[in-house]
Amino acid sequence: MKRKTVILFIINIFFIFILGCAKEEKKVITVGAEISLKGALNQIVEQFQESNKNIIVNIEFDASKLLRKQALNGTNLDLLLLSSKEDMNELKKEKVISESKEILENSMIIAGRKKIDQLEEIKGYRVAIGDPEYSPAGVYSIEILKNSQLFEEIKPDIVLARDVRSAMQYVDLYEVDYAFIYKTESKVMKNAQIVYEIPNELHSPIIYSCGILSGKESEEIKSFYKFLGNGNSREIFLKYGFKVLDPRNKINVEKMKNKGEKK
Structure with a gap:
């Protein structure tokens, strides 16, 4: 009898251990994100996981x-x-996407070491832009140059980078004279500076969207999707220089904040 009792006890302990492990199993979410979100999104994931211990968020x-x-x-x-x-x-x-929302807006600037008063002043210099085949920042850059009637003149001096972060690094490492980048990328520059802010009317609105892939609508994914653009994540995005959009009515939160300060 004692032997059977011991065996049953061991079996019970084993099942309790297995059940305990099952309860502690963490759900993994894999997010594909635009490279210009790197700093802000890494910080947002940290905050999200602090209150969601059972979820691991991996970002590519x-x-x-x-x-x-x-x-x-x-x-x-x-x-x-x-x-x-x-x-x-x-x-x-x-x-491919079952649900999406617009959460952020960005703007374009020219980075370099010497301030310029007009866009034409970059003529004759090496200029980095994101490769438009891969990078929306490259598409916006070409749109700006074409709208300014500068594209054909500057085209021979354009250096294509894989993405907007690479274009920023080219100018920061003295490999080119200027670079067309998102304004938020200037936050991580060390040697270059903003030398010209490009008027928004020269390019299409730079809107960041997040979307859930079809068939991936789990509670964990919906939880992180909802977290983006809300609460603390909003403050982090603002800190990194993004304009945060209210997904319900597309109101620019930063503009509302500025209006409130003027009153």
């Missing part, structure tokens, strides 16, 4: 157009954050 950073291609060709990603409305709309059209 890359150029938005490469992430779009990855999603179209089948991917392990659960959620996407892109810096191009066009790319997100294409994924929605192909029913």
Whole structure:
């Protein structure tokens, strides 16, 4: 009898251990994110995981157009954050994305070491932009140059970078004279500075969207999706220089804040 009791006791302990491990099993979310979100998103994930101990968020950073291609060709990603409305709309059209929202807005600047008063002053210098085949920032850059009637003159001096972060590094490492980058990328520059702020009317609005991939609508993914652009994540995005959009009515939170300060 004692032997049977001991065996039953061991079996019970074993099952309790297995059940305990099952309860502690963490859910993993894989997010594909535009490279320009790196600093802000890493901090947001930290905050999210502090209050969601059972969820691990892995992030794969890359150029938005490469992430779009990855999603179209089948991917392990659960959620996407892109810096191009066009790319997100294409994924929605192909029913790759089941739910999406616009959360951020950015702007373009020219980075370098010498201040300029007009865009024409970059003529004759080496200029880095993101490769438009992969990077929305490159598409915006060419749009700016064409709208300014400068593209044909500057085209021979353009240096293509894989993405906007690489274009920023080119100018920061003295490999080019100027670079067209998102304003938020200036936060991580060490040697270069903002030498010219590009008027928004010269390019399409730079809207960042996040979307859940079809078939990936788990509670964990929806929880992180909801967290983006809300609460503490909003403050982090603002700190990194983004304009935060209210997904309910597209109101720019930063503009509202500034109006409140003037009163």
